[in-house]
Amino acid sequence: GESVGLHLPTLSVQEGDNSIINCAYSNSASDYFIWYKQESGKGPQFIIDIRSNMDKRQGQRVTVLLNKTVKHLSLQIAATQPGDSAVYFCAEIFNTGGFKTIFGAGTRLFVKA
């Protein structure tokens, strides 16, 4: 059947503000997490990763926070720029005898100039 009404969550922020994008993951045994950025018409691009033995990791203008108690991951982007406009999605990776990756559906970030 036809899929109706499936829209990505959207976050709109003013240029220069900080952005926080959230992700709930599913498997408490997941031991590695990645945030990807996907710009329109392009494939996903790795941004930052974090292992399950960490609760915070910082990159250039980005920070990932991991709360294993509630299975929640967030991506913080400082001083958001128009070039940050994209879909962001998280991925969780766990070992089932081989590594399996599950991707979130994504959040669309829209930066207003």
Next chain:
Amino acid sequence: DVKVTQSSRYLVKRTGEKVFLECVQDMDHENMFWYRQDPGLGLRLIYFSYDVKMKEKGDIPEGYSVSREKKERFSLILESASTNQTSMYLCASSLWGAGVQETQYFGPGTRLLVL
């Protein structure tokens, strides 16, 4: 930098046609993946391969097959295209994950329209 390329950015095919999507990576990665991406559904794994001539079904393999004759090349085949296979198809590659968590590097995608 890892480079993953896909043979076409856009394809238009008719129902019942056989469709080949090609993916090539230049970093000697063992693992290669084919996903489809549909609005609101995220990435769904169709097939993956961890070595030449090896393949494993992903979450949605029905209606698809794959071929990995060379390490750098992974092909996705739609034997008889149907309208519900209209989608964005993404190829990815990664290093072998034995004891090493794998970051997947993606190609630009192929947007397929089946009429």
